[in-house]
Amino acid sequence: MAMKTVNLIAVIVTLVVAGLLAMFVLRPPAATPLLSSGEKHMSADVQSIVFGMGCFWGAEKRLSAIPGVVDVESGYANGDASKTSYDDVLELERQIKRGRSEARNHAEVIKVSFDPKKVELATILAAFWENHDPTQVDGQGNDIGTNYRSAIYTSTPEQQALAEQTRDIYQQSLTREGFGKIATEIAPLKNYTRAEEYHQDYLVKNPNGYCGLGGTGVKYAMDGSGGQAHPALDPATLNAERQLIVFEAETCPYCEKFKNDVLSKWKADVPVATTLSAQPPKGWTLEKALFATPTIVLFKNGREVSRYTGYNGEQQAFWKWLGFQLLTPAQQRIAFEQGTEVPGSGSHLDEKRPGFYVDPITGANLFRSDAKFESGTGWPSFFNPVEGALELRVDNSHGMRRVEVLSKSSGIHLGHVFDDGPPPTGKRYCINGNVLKFVPDEAVAKQ
Structure with a gap:
């Protein structure tokens, strides 16, 4: 009987504590959204962007090879029709060429789903630019028509801004090599339709199938200096243990916006420095090349541990990235998952100083x-x-x-x-x- 009484008291105490937590600050982590049957292998953090690179078979194969890309799906996008099929696209293109239709046709596209914790969007965009000829108008290789246009269809303003910035960077490289103006359409995604099943993973099912995809041979590279040489930061002026470096470019409106929005009011504990050089301080190491500006890199003991690429006014997105670098797991649970600490266990309860x-x-x-x-x-x-x-x-x-x-x-x-x-x-x-x-x-x- 005594044991039963003790157990009953324990249950009552547990329920009371749980009730108090809920009453004051407790809030559970956000529920994981339900995934469709075709998305169950993806985490809730997976993002997607849509590319037109000509025939979607070769594009699908090229971009699915990027580490961190979890799925590539062939489809049709940004035409006037809300739904369409392969035959519909081909027939409308014939009508357009004969001058019998002014409707906008869909582009053959691929929807690239990726884990931003494993691969930056800037890396995927660099692969997009390198793996086809973006200067070719309404076509790619021998595939000619508006349905084969070069395109980037975005789902957020941040994707739009980064796509435009990487375009401008790649244009500089193309111009130096004698190529013309990039013709890639960059616009928000609309009217997307998944392509027929036989188009999915086509070159996996048909290893000797038609690809028709070729690039310019020009590598995507960001010199970060507008063509002028700038010295790298002197490591003696930096905090070797933990340092943020903002890599900028001379003609970069996104860099100016980041300065005005964030750097001008900087009070964070971690020191920050800016540079026009695309090179790290002497003796320090970047994990990979820079793809866009501003790129904010966190160094610990002279080595890159994380980076944030691109900025379009989303201050809280930047601070969330930095928070995951600076806060402990327990702090992250409260800050980003709406958790709570056990009453009496937190900091500053007895702090009396002004x-x-x-x-x-x-x-x-x-x-x-x-x-x-x-x-x-x-x-x-x-x-x-x-x-x-x-x-x-x-x-x-x-x-x-x-x-x-x-x-x-x-x-x-x-x-x-x-x-x-x-x-x-x-x-x-x-x-x-x-x-x-x-x-x-x-x-x-x-x-």
């Missing part, structure tokens, strides 16, 4: 210490944030309607806000201490 609580990634001020109070919940609590520092979002998880608190600068999850705080606001910002960094006033004064 100062600011800041975002652990961006360094932006979130709360002032004189707005902190003892709530008895086991989490650091504040009655007022720094003006403009937070973003609030409705949270309907656990059958409750709550208000989630996020850092406006990085977008990370911090906790929740409730209406049971002290005067003068009556608010209680219940925050996970492990995603706060405290900067005492005396530390700022010494700088």
